[in-house]
Amino acid sequence: MSTESIASPIPDVEPRPLVDQLHQWVTTVDHKRLGILYIVYALVFLVIGGLEATIMRIQLMRPHNDFVSPEVFNRMFTMHGTTMIFFVAMPLVFGFGNYLIPLMIGARDMAFPRLNAFSFWMTAFGGLLLYFSFLGGDGLYGAGNAPDVGWFAYAPLTSQTFSRGHSTDFWILSLLVSGFGSVGTAINIIATILCMRCPGMTLGRMPLLAWLNLTMAGLVILAVSPLTAAQVMLLIDRYLGAHFFDTQAGGSAVIWMHFFWIFGHPEVYVLVIPAFAFASEIIPVFSRKPIFGYPVMVAATLCIGFIGMSVWAHHMFTVGMGAGANTFFVLSTMAIAVPTGIKIFNWLATMWGGQIHFKTPMLFCTGFLFQFLIAGLTGVMLSVAPFNWQLSGSYFVVAHFHYVIVGAILFTTFGAFYYWFPKMSGRMYSEALGKLHFWLFIIGFHLTFDFMHIPGILGMPRRIYTYEPGRGWDLWNLIVTIGVFFQAAGVLVFAGNLVWSYLRGEFAGSDPWDAWTLEWSTTSPPPSYNFAVIPKVKSRRPLWDLKHPEDPDWHYE
């Protein structure tokens, strides 16, 4: 493989008019551009979802507050949850997957570029449908605007009887449409990884990121399909008089819970496995050591994928399942802790004996390790069904899953932003602003989500728009709200850093981190064809082999 010829500068071309450039972005089938579209789209919704969370936290700052009405509060938590899962986390996962997978396996694009574009636009319009409900949700009844049934939309609250107007319809349609996009991208990722690897890249030499995304894509297909089926059934209930979930006509509310959570729990792994993927790429590079126990990491990932399909009813310990069913789901849920623990130990072992460079990406990954440890342990507590009878549906659960989604997934994603920003933009970000972002965000995160556990164990349920004084919840709620403003400041610094660095940052060069995977062998940003010459690899770290011809990895693998 010759890096010299690949890294040669691209000849300057006359900049095209703005309309032309926009047209190119809209019609693009290039995996890198679609990846960036996904990411930018997710960032816009991150800000919207964050504003919704801020409104809720201001309302809950003190007991009997009347900042917003109960109707508005209920819409806010429904929209916040739906937005953050389907239109922030999923697009971020797909955006980075799209951008990185072909580059890391030495391919020129995804297997199905046009399906890729179709999937992105389905997701994009799904989000617009959801937010159009603010305008169109009133329907003929003048009832409600945005959906207010909660992000898991338990039956029968979603039936025509309890949810008039069209807000619930917009919620159903937006998830249906974006679900098709998700399945399309998942098929694309699987096909790309199985069929498009460059010569020499056996499955056992793929970067871990590719392995983890392969598992994620498999889970998307298995998990999103039942959700889509359930949405269709709900739509038929609402408009064609079926009674799947209509309890007044003999339907079953519990069946909806099973449908939703057989999607909902694997969805957690859909989001967290790509977060593991970022950590598995960033931690070795900044520790200057190869990932510890590569085959074990792959096995643990597949294990999480398989067991992850059989744990869903731990969301339902309080719905009156028998002792037998409860016991089964306790065991399957606890079993997940083993492969997850193995992963944490392998990352630790990767850092052990290394020379850890605490650049911004590594700071975020270290934060991730610490927070994911706690999130895993509170997860074990919640898997203990009797303990869960107290904790389920309380603020302890809210704190726990935000520890996973923010403390683990968002932290590694911020790390990934800083790590691959030089590749995507060709410019270095500001290290000082990056560190400021990290410290603001980690302080805000711990103020908010550490103290959020406490009202939960003191009996505060989630989804209440206000609460009674004298329950011992007031102080904790105030601290939680204060933390939000630190997090918001962190995100502002982050956005400023991205914009400033994109316009004014130093040129990054093709390999600013002295890294080892193929995306660093091409220019920053890469040309539309990625590689002038398709690379050949002999080990898991092709650029290490190139830089250390005296001691290549393929001697040991």
Added chain:
Amino acid sequence: MTEKSGDNSRCGMLSALLIACGLAVTVFAEPAPPSWSPTSIFAPVSTPAQSILDLSVFVLTVTGAIFVVVFSLLAYAVVKFRKRGADSGEPAQVYGSTQVELAWTVIPILIVVILFLATARVIASIQNAVHPGNAMEVTVIGHQFWWEYRYPALKVVTANELHIPVGEPIILTLLSADTDHSFWVPRLGGKTDLIPNHPNSMWMDPRETGLYLGQCAQYCGTQHAKMLLRVIVQTREEFDRWIQEQSRPTEVGDNVSEGQKIFERTACVNCHAVAGTAAKGRYGPDLTHLMSRTTIASGAAPNTLENLRRWMQDPSVIKPGSKMPAMGLSNPELNALTAYLGTLR
């Protein structure tokens, strides 16, 4: 720069440790005195809540120990292996070790087995408990947004305040009239959902008299937040006296018959029942002994005549989203109605 960032991470780890310790102290604190929080899961007063707490403390101890070990390893790695200025070249490239991998697979499996066995035992002890044949049964029916309680054997129907005797097993049958709800009084036990078309049950045997608070723990619509639970645990004598009072028909004096007439000719009777009168509605709370309750609107306000009058004038002032409409009554009508309701003891 590198040196500085290393120090920063160390500070971060220290502050994180402090926060974690704070959490741990909160968690491991002795059963909270009710004055601190009347709804703490750490102050159980019935057998199921106690066995949940005992199991929880065991789980917290095990997970706490795991946290201390893994966190120490992480903190050590961050401090010890951060890059220093003098370092040059790459560190030793280590690819893995089968023995180490085996160790950190087998040890967690053993821990999981122990936790699982402890959990399975408590699940069975609570869910498969055998109750004496004469245990008292109460049917709890969740409504948007209030609680209905029926004592089938005693032929008593009441709302929002559950009275039970101390020291006896009580079996609650949980039903829902509309959407999902969840019955959660943390000091008496874990929560169980009330799901339409899906009867559930739970039990408790409170060992101390007193007032125990809780609230609906499954989102059920606009006023989910003000669907509060009040459980009054009484001695057997007090409970029997309460049952007697609830079983007695109401007596209406002549001075309030005007209010009764208004009550019976407006839509009130469609939703509310007053035993021995024409009012037989079941959509809203039974009002036969309204004034024996300390709160109205499922705990949203104290049960005073002023609040009752305000409530009838416009329920949304006290509880926006309540299913009871404003009745559009004139001031004299409101006064007469309030006087009538005030006699329903």
